[in-house]
């Protein structure tokens with residue numbers, strides 16, 4: 487049977503593919519270390535689990551939840567947002583629930599991108615930005631993120647003809663996969679650019695709470711007038727160790743929130759009420775687990791910086807996220823390096839080009855593995871002479 491052209495237009499989800507390769511290798515008896523996963527390794531905190539247990543027994547939650555989120559959930563989101571960023575939101579019009587950030591991104595892109603439309607997409611980036619644009623019939627115009635420019639896009643490099651035509655601009659800070667961070671001054675520039683060209687600005691703030699060394703990530707809505715053109719996506723996945731639960735929210739521009747909610751209400755029937763109740767406990771609740779996990783990520787980061795330094799990768803400690811974005815050894819493509827790591831050392835690292843053509847020549851490691859396993863990974867790299875200055879280890 488023939489599938490639709492739209493399905494042929496997209497690749498298999500890269501992490502599903504990497505997972506298959508790793509599994510196949512593990513089945514041959516290799517002890518595979520997975521530095522590919524971008525998901526917290528710690529369990530969901532207890533106060534959230536307890537709220538879930540109680541909410542399951544409440545028959546209200548056995549029925550369809552209201553579209554756009556329960557009033558209590560939206561209330562809690564508004565309260566958290568105000569406390570965290572000092573921005574007030576109208577829960578009725580400026581907040582909508584999401585089945586995670588990935589779902590929100592896809593549907594927002596479907597709502598704003600049609601056949602032939604342009605979306606301005608960072609390169610490298612979370613793969614959904616590009617793939618959903620292609621699924622919607624649109625064309626991604628890549629904005630390169632390079633270490634030389636601190637992984638911030640150069641808006642002045644976007645041709646006027648492209649900016650005129652673009653409908654949507656996507657950014658994500660703290661950034662996956664580069665760990666780049668942005669300050670308010672940069673956000674001001676993006677807001678001004680999008681206002682000038684009448685483009686919807688979508689900021690993916692998935693990592694707002696995973697920040698270190700005193701760095702605090704801003705919201706795009708802290709920019710004066712941002713609500714005129716910006717929507718921001720949040721998820722409980724990373725902050726509260728809830729990747730399996732599937733819950734997040736979108737906030738900001740009323741029309742964009744309403745358009746996203748409209749497309750969603752035609753496609754899905756929102757988030758299980760009990761999960762929304764659990765998320766409320768997360769938003770209102772204590773934050774010690776966030777501090778605890780951030781401390782873990784910092785310890786792992788410091789270990790990685792030290793050990794990678796010994797292997798020839800001189801890197802600055804990241805200020806946010808749990809990713810490190812590293813150059814592949816000279817003469818090795820991303821794909822070659824990723825295969826080399828898996829086949830010689832039994833270590834999974836996603837190739838940089840999985841995040842877009844601009845990721846060629848890089849690979850990503852994530853810090854979602856405990857220190858012992860991380861250490862073991864660096865031991866194996868040392869043993870197999872996988873180093874940065876490594877013409878000699880070329881495959």
Ligand SMILES: *Cc1c(COP(=O)(O)O)cnc(C)c1O
Pocket residue numbers: 524585586587588589612658662690692720721722723724729733734
């Ligand atoms: C993890 C992630 C998301 C969304 O995760 P969900 O689990 O779907 O909420 C969105 N954007 C980026 C950049 C991410 O890394």
